[in-house]
Amino acid sequence: MIIGEGKPIKDILFMIQNYSKVIVAGCRGCVTVCSAGGEKEVEVLSSALAMARENEDKPLEIKEVTLERQCDPEYLEQMRSYIDEYEAVVSIACGAGIQFMAEKYPKIPICPGINTNFIGVTEEQGVWSERCQACGNCKLHMTGGICPIARCSKSILNGPCGGSADGKCEIDPEVPCAWQLIIDNLKEQGRLDQLEVIIPLNDWTTSRDGGPRKIIREDLKL
Amino acid sequence: MTSDSRLEKVLAQGEFAVTSECGPPRGVDPDSIRDKGELLKDSVDVVNITDNQTSVVRMSSLSACVILKQLGIDPVLQMVTRDRNRIAIQSDILGAAALGFNNILCLSGDHQKFGDHGAAKNVYDLDSIHLIQTVKHMRDEGKFLGGDELKGVPRLFIGAAANPFADPFEFRVTRLAKKVAAGAQFIQTQCIFNIERFKTWMEQVRERGLHEKVHILGGVTPMKSIGMAKYMKNMVPGMDVPDELIERIKGVDKEKRAQEGIKIAIETIQQLKEIEGIHGVHIMAIEWEEMVPKIAEAAGLLPRPQVN
Numbered sequence: 238m239i240i241g242e243g244k245p246i247k248d249i250l251f252m253i254q255n256y257s258k259v260i261v262a263g264c265r266g267c268v269t270v271c272s273a274g275g276e277k278e279v280e281v282l283s284s285a286l287a288m289a290r291e292n293e294d295k296p297l298e299i300k301e302v303t304l305e306r307q308c309d310p311e312y313l314e315q316m317r318s319y320i321d322e323y324e325a326v327v328s329i330a331c332g333a334g335i336q337f338m339a340e341k342y343p344k345i346p347i348c349p350g351i352n353t354n355f356i357g358v359t360e361e362q363g364v365w366s367e368r369c370q371a372c373g374n375c376k377l378h379m380t381g382g383i384c385p386i387a388r389c390s391k392s393i394l395n396g397p398c399g400g401s402a403d404g405k406c407e408i409d410p411e412v413p414c415a416w417q418l419i420i421d422n423l424k425e426q427g428r429l430d431q432l433e434v435i436i437p438l439n440d441w442t443t444s445r446d447g448g449p450r451k452i453i454r455e456d457l458k459l
Numbered sequence: 460m461t462s463d464s465r466l467e468k469v470l471a472q473g474e475f476a477v478t479s480e481c482g483p484p485r486g487v488d489p490d491s492i493r494d495k496g497e498l499l500k501d502s503v504d505v506v507n508i509t510d511n512q513t514s515v516v517r518m519s520s521l522s523a524c525v526i527l528k529q530l531g532i533d534p535v536l537q538m539v540t541r542d543r544n545r546i547a548i549q550s551d552i553l554g555a556a557a558l559g560f561n562n563i564l565c566l567s568g569d570h571q572k573f574g575d576h577g578a579a580k581n582v583y584d585l586d587s588i589h590l591i592q593t594v595k596h597m598r599d600e601g602k603f604l605g606g607d608e609l610k611g612v613p614r615l616f617i618g619a620a621a622n623p624f625a626d627p628f629e630f631r632v633t634r635l636a637k638k639v640a641a642g643a644q645f646i647q648t649q650c651i652f653n654i655e656r657f658k659t660w661m662e663q664v665r666e667r668g669l670h671e672k673v674h675i676l677g678g679v680t681p682m683k684s685i686g687m688a689k690y691m692k693n694m695v696p697g698m699d700v701p702d703e704l705i706e707r708i709k710g711v712d713k714e715k716r717a718q719e720g721i722k723i724a725i726e727t728i729q730q731l732k733e734i735e736g737i738h739g740v741h742i743m744a745i746e747w748e749e750m751v752p753k754i755a756e757a758a759g760l761l762p763r764p765q766v767n
């Protein structure tokens with residue numbers, strides 16, 4: 238899923254300093270699961286903002302809403318009836334949701350209330366880590382199910398580099414070396430011969446380098 | 460011969476090669492390169508110019524190579540894939556050949572986190588193995604990676620690095636084999652302080668017959684002080700500095716420690732000369748270039764052979 242993290246409250250207060258009526262909008266998708274932008278976070282953020290503004294003697298009127306998904310037009314449409322009564326929206330959906338909101342309601346300023354960090358997994362309660370860079374050309378069958386593009390600090394396709402030490406990456410002793418993980422996995426499966434193969438230079442056209450991406454499925458279009 | 464490289468010729472003559480390196484300045488002064496070049500000139504076969512090593516911004520390797528070339532030195536252009544995509548890399552390769560450079564060392568480079576511009580975006584369009592393939596492809600196929608024909612090919616002697624001390628140890632030789640398969644013709648290793656571990660690595664190299672396919676030059680760095688030894692041990696990624704070595708330097712009087720470091724370097728070279736498959740040494744005297752002639756002399760590596 239997409240993992241995000243709340244922005245510092247002072248940054249959000251700065252973004253909305255000139256408004257007195259705002260909507261705080263959450264999303265029930267990924268950001269609910271990673272506790273960054275769901276109904277609970279909408280509540281917590283709203284009361285924090287209200288309290289801070291109270292203290293500044295600049296009261297803030299807030300409407301709290303949590304949509305099923307902010308990346309789907311049908312749910313965004315639910316805000317149409319009341320959005321004009323407000324001066325700004327603080328969205329705590331992922332970057333896609335925030336932008337879709339801005340696109341559907343171009344007249345009202347949208348302020349991002351969270352940072353969108355990565356596509357990742359829940360390692361354990363309260364711990365998330367990155368797994369995928371959405372390069373659009375999956376090679377996980379060659380690399381023991383571990384993605385060197387997302388998880389090697391240098392995205393090296395033929396690692397490990399000379400900085401790998403004790404299973405950790407040269408950038409930080411807390412970061413596992415992706416290539417050590419790949420080797421461990423292939424060893425476990427008796428497929429070490431895979432490491433003799435030079436993975437050729439990558440074609441990045443399917444990645445963001447090829448320009449903004451779009452998928453059209455004719456079979457699904459209405 | 461694949462190039463006009465002095466190093467390629469020395470190695471082809473079966474001579475024990477000596478290479479060294481210098482880091483370009485953090486400013487515009489060409490004299491600092493000239494001074495280092497003059498110190499190294501008659502004691503080594505070629506001189507590497509590092510490419511923004513440890514991700515600290517310096518004068519470009521390409522420009523510093525020009526300055527060395529003007530002194531009559533055959534430079535080795537180091538190139539990392541951290542800062543350039545395949546377009547810039549191929550373009551610089553063409554430029555290097557046009558300027559008369561004969562050698563290139565293909566590296567991935569240290570992560571930008573180590574340098575003074577940690578906020579930079581890294582590129583890594585290619586890895587070091589792809590860079591080796593790229594140079595070879597341009598030279599031997601006469602084509603760009605995109606498929607178009609080159610108008611004139613870069614005749615470059617292709618080098619790569621190997622770190623026998625990084626993990627996982629059992630995989631380091633496999634990675635060397637991949638570099639050789641990609642087209643590496645010479646290898647300069649990471650600084651060798653743990654000679655026993657290096658010997659074990661070389662055994663594995665010989666088991667795979669790699670010592671007959673590529674020229675391996677052992678990396679040697681003289682330690683200036685205890686501080687430097689500790690720094691190398693703890694701060695430099697993939698460096699193996701055994702405690703005994705630190706103890707040995709500690710064991711002598713403070714003013715004699717640099718001398719002890721030089722002595723260790725000379726002993727290391729002598730041991731390297733005895734290892735089957737080692738075809739030379741790469742002396743990295745970091746900001747201590749004046750020691751290189753002394754080390755080379757004491758290790759019996761001078762005078763350097765003539766080549767045609």
Ligand code: SF4
Nearest residue numbers: 389398406407414415
């Ligand atoms: S240490 Fe491992 S993860 Fe880190 S850059 Fe090198 S190969 Fe990649």
